[in-house]
Amino acid sequence: MSDxxxxxxxxxxxxxxxxxxxxxxxxxxxxxxxxxxAIAQCESAQPMVALVDLQLPAxxxxxxxxxxxxxxxxxxIVYTVHHDEPETVERAARxxxxxxxxxxxxxxxxxxxxxxxDHRPLRNTAKTP
Amino acid sequence: xxxxxxxxxxxxxxAVVVAVALVxxxxxxxxxxxxxxxxxxxxxSEQATLAGLTNQFIQFALKDAYDFASVGPLxxxxxxPKDTALIEAYVKRSALLSYGGALxxxxxxxxxxxxxxxxxxxxxxxGYGPLRAALLAGKPGISTVMKTNGVPVLxxxxxxxxxxxxxxxxxxxxxxxxxxxxxxxxRLHYGKTGKAxxxxxxGTIIASTHRAEVGTLFGDPALRSRLExxxxxxxxxxxxxxxxxxxxxxxGIGGLVSITTQTAAEFFGPIQSGGLHVALALIGLLVVAAxxxxxxxxxxxxxxxxxxxxxxxxxANTTHELKTPLxxxxxxxxxxxxxxxxxxxxxxxxxxxxxxxxxDGLSKLIERILLGARLEAGREVTLNAVPTDVLGSLRAIxxxxxxxxxxxxxxLAAPEDVWVNAxxxxxxxxxxxxxxxxxxxxxxxxxxxxxxxxxxRSVAISVSDHGVGMNAEDREHIFEPYFRASRxxxxxxxxxxxxxxxxxxxxxxxxxxxxxxxxxxQGSTFTITLPRIVSPMEPSVSLEGADR
Numbered sequence: 001m002s003d004x005x006x007x008x009x010x011x012x013x014x015x016x017x018x019x020x021x022x023x024x025x026x027x028x029x030x031x032x033x034x035x036x037x038a039i040a041q042c043e044s045a046q047p048m049v050a051l052v053d054l055q056l057p058a059x060x061x062x063x064x065x066x067x068x069x070x071x072x073x074x075x076x077i078v079y080t081v082h083h084d085e086p087e088t089v090e091r092a093a094r095x096x097x098x099x100x101x102x103x104x105x106x107x108x109x110x111x112x113x114x115x116x117x118d119h120r121p122l123r124n125t126a127k128t129p
Numbered sequence: 130x131x132x133x134x135x136x137x138x139x140x141x142x143x144a145v146v147v148a149v150a151l152v153x154x155x156x157x158x159x160x161x162x163x164x165x166x167x168x169x170x171x172x173x174s175e176q177a178t179l180a181g182l183t184n185q186f187i188q189f190a191l192k193d194a195y196d197f198a199s200v201g202p203l204x205x206x207x208x209x210p211k212d213t214a215l216i217e218a219y220v221k222r223s224a225l226l227s228y229g230g231a232l233x234x235x236x237x238x239x240x241x242x243x244x245x246x247x248x249x250x251x252x253x254x255x256g257y258g259p260l261r262a263a264l265l266a267g268k269p270g271i272s273t274v275m276k277t278n279g280v281p282v283l284x285x286x287x288x289x290x291x292x293x294x295x296x297x298x299x300x301x302x303x304x305x306x307x308x309x310x311x312x313x314x315x316r317l318h319y320g321k322t323g324k325a326x327x328x329x330x331x332g333t334i335i336a337s338t339h340r341a342e343v344g345t346l347f348g349d350p351a352l353r354s355r356l357e358x359x360x361x362x363x364x365x366x367x368x369x370x371x372x373x374x375x376x377x378x379x380x381g382i383g384g385l386v387s388i389t390t391q392t393a394a395e396f397f398g399p400i401q402s403g404g405l406h407v408a409l410a411l412i413g414l415l416v417v418a419a420x421x422x423x424x425x426x427x428x429x430x431x432x433x434x435x436x437x438x439x440x441x442x443x444x445a446n447t448t449h450e451l452k453t454p455l456x457x458x459x460x461x462x463x464x465x466x467x468x469x470x471x472x473x474x475x476x477x478x479x480x481x482x483x484x485x486x487x488x489d490g491l492s493k494l495i496e497r498i499l500l501g502a503r504l505e506a507g508r509e510v511t512l513n514a515v516p517t518d519v520l521g522s523l524r525a526i527x528x529x530x531x532x533x534x535x536x537x538x539x540x541l542a543a544p545e546d547v548w549v550n551a552x553x554x555x556x557x558x559x560x561x562x563x564x565x566x567x568x569x570x571x572x573x574x575x576x577x578x579x580x581x582x583x584x585x586r587s588v589a590i591s592v593s594d595h596g597v598g599m600n601a602e603d604r605e606h607i608f609e610p611y612f613r614a615s616r617x618x619x620x621x622x623x624x625x626x627x628x629x630x631x632x633x634x635x636x637x638x639x640x641x642x643x644x645x646x647x648x649x650x651q652g653s654t655f656t657i658t659l660p661r662i663v664s665p666m667e668p669s670v671s672l673e674g675a676d677r
Contacts, residue, residue: 011453013483017460020480024468033573055449058572081452085445103456107463 004028005114006047008038008064009079010056014103018051018079018110025111035059035067042071049114051079053103054088065095075117077101079110195269197230197299198289205232205289205297207240217243220301231300232289237261240297260286260300262344268329270344271336323395326388328356347388348375356386365393443611446625450494454487461487486533494625501627504634505610512552512638516662519547519581519588526560527579530568537568543581549588549659555635556659562628563592563655569624570596570653587641587658595652604645608633632657 005022009015010033019029030045032038034056041047050068054061061078068076075098082088083102092100099113197219203212216230220243231242260270270286289297327336332353334342347353352366356377363376372393377386461483469477503510520543527539549556560579567577571594578593599607606612610630632655636643640660647653 011457013457013487014453014460016479016483017457017464020464020468020476021460024464057569081449081456104452104459107460108467 002028002046002048003118004030004045004047006030006032006038006041006045006050006074008032008035008050008056008061009053010034011053014053017107021107021111022051022114025115027114035061035064038064039067042068042074046071047074049075049077049117051077051110051114054078054080054082062091062095065092065097069096075099077110077113077117079103195287197301198287203232203289203297205234205240207234207238209241212241213243216241216299229302231302233260233286233298233300235265235297260284260298266333268331268333269335271327323389323391326390328386328388332356356388439611443625447498450625451491454491454494457487458484458491497627497631498625500631501610501625504631510555510635510638512555512635514550514552514639516548516664517551517553517556519543519549519590520545522553522556522560523579523581523590526557526564529561530564530577534568536573537571538574538576539564539568540576540578541580542578543590544583546664547581547583547588548662548664550662551639551641551659555639559632559635559639559657560590560592562632563657566628566655567592567594567596567653570594570598572596584658584661586661588661589656589658591654591656593652593654598647598649598651598653600649604647607645608643629655 003026005027007015007018007022007029009018009031015031015033019031023029027048030041030047032041035058038050038052042050050064052061052064052068061080065076065078068074077099078088078092078097079101080088081103083100083105089100098117101110101113197216203209203215205212212232216232220230229243232240234240262270268288271283284300284302286298286300289299324337326334326342326347328347329335332346332348334345334347348356348366348368352364352375355364356375361376361378363374365372365374367373368390373390374393375388375390377388461480465472465477465480472480500510523541523543527541530537530539564577564579568575571577575595578591580591580593582589582591608629611626612630633643636657636659641658643655643657645653645655
């Protein structure tokens with residue numbers, strides 16, 4: 001299993017920030033701004049975890065979640081500002097999403113969740129706040 | 130489920146109205162029945178009272194007549210002065226004011242008379258007919274045909290018996306300006322069909338407001354037997370196929386019975402039909418009220434449901450638009466706080482840049498929401514129109530957007546030295562919102578064109594994109610506040626739906642107009658026209674003169 005994390009995010013600023021936090025924790029971040037990009041990255045990089053923003057200009061993040069079943073070893077985390085809406089939680093459960101994390105919660109929360117899915121031994125390069 | 134819940138208040142309202150209507154109907158029916166009963170009881174009581182008062186005259190008169198019949202000894206010989214003296218003495222001590230009295234033999238011929246007044250005709254008056262009939266039948270009689278000086282006089286007669294055999298008839302004359310029964314009838318307001326009748330113990334009519342009935346038997350044997358029961362009350366009977374009601378009050382004098390009769394329709398009519406009309410009117414009113422309530426409630430519920438849905442969507446859109454920049458600001462700040470020591474100067478600048486840019490964006494968004502709220506509340510925005518260089522304004526705004534959104538080429542084509550009369554800040558806001566809109570709905574790398582065309586009286590500025598475009602239905606509503614076209618909602622484009630409504634308001638307040646052309650999948654072109662001025666030295670152009 002790789003230490004790559006796919007980040008599907010169309011907002012450049014948020015992608016930059018999340019990238020910095022996740023890569024700072026010792027993971028390699030591969031970025032995508034559309035569903036098509038994300039699928040291509042999955043095929044080439046085989047990420048361990050996918051962080052999926054839902055609100056994208058063209059195809060929705062949910063479309064990627066459905067496609068993600070093609071990579072059963074990849075954990076899917078929905079990373080959204082709508083994390084506390086019942087519809088989001090219900091849909092995520094229905095599509096067997098591994099976790100739903102709020103963008104507006106503690107920024108380090110996403111790193112903790114990624115780590116919970118990482119069963120490899122902790123590396124010295126991993127930085128914790 | 131939500132639809133069902135929406136109708137619960139409506140169903141409850143209808144149930145309450147129906148229940149109220151039923152209760153009202155039952156109460157009305159009950160009240161009507163009670164009113165009828167009260168009315169019947171009142172009629173009987175009223176009659177009992179009035180019969181007691183009005184018939185008192187007749188009854189006392191007859192009692193006197195009976196008393197006289199037993200005074201004896203009468204010779205019953207025509208012209209016997211003893212009999213005359215006896216009659217005179219009796220009349221004078223009579224309880225009632227009497228005009229006089231007379232004795233008539235079985236054939237109706239006068240025997241003796243005492244008259245306290247001038248010129249009373251005696252046995253030859255046709256009014257003696259009923260009295261003769263009474264005489265021959267051995268029963269009391271009454272008549273009002275006797276008149277003196279134009280004043281009606283009541284004549285009452287009883288048989289004078291000797292050894293159980295009627296030998297003569299005593300007639301008493303009494304003052305009666307009118308037939309007491311007619312007065313009685315009038316006081317009861319018995320209308321057209323009401324009659325007042327006095328029966329003797331055999332059921333024969335001895336007095337009636339309908340004189341033709343005098344001397345005949347009242348009703349059928351079954352009815353007469355009921356009248357003889359000695360109780361006051363009322364009973365229904367048929368008279369020539371007409372349903373009648375008789376109220377009767379027996380009295381103990383000579384077995385007399387006071388009766389009033391009326392058709393059942395008239396007797397019960399006023400209350401029965403009135404109650405029915407009230408009940409029908411009440412039902413009609415309740416049905417109309419229920420229908421009105423249903424419609425009002427349904428419309429209100431629908432409007433409320435739409436308003437709640439609209440509000441919920443609006444809140445979700447606004448919340449998302451506020452949360453996203455806050456998330457970026459917070460994330461950048463947290464990252465800087467944790468890692469600034471290990472970051473390069475460029476990285477620190479990058480994160481500070483994010484915070485700065487997102488704060489600006491957030492500030493603009495809040496201003497836009499406040500402006501939208503002002504406009505929606507009908508509050509005008511004050512504009513300060515001055516000569517404004519179109520090309521200069523377009524250059525400034527397109528340059529800004531090239532920096533903000535480098536992925537979208539923004540191309541500008543505008544003539545020099547073209548001026549409009551507009552508020553520079555409002556124009557900046559109009560152009561900024563149109564550019565932001567064009568970029569938002571364009572694919573990555575999608576070109577946005579900004580062009581100005583100088584006209585004789587106005588300047589047209591257009592912003593075109595090759596984005597998702599919109600259908601005709603969305604075009605109709607695209608300038609309405611908080612409207613999110615299907616392209617926005619379905620494809621995950623952010624926004625609260627205020628930008629274009631603000632643009633339209635500012636353009637129109639600047640004396641201009643805005644139009645949109647769009648084709649789904651091919652892009653949109655928004656064009657605004659603003660009043661043109663020839664040069665900065667010509668600061669004012671009337672709105673009437675502007676091309677709109």
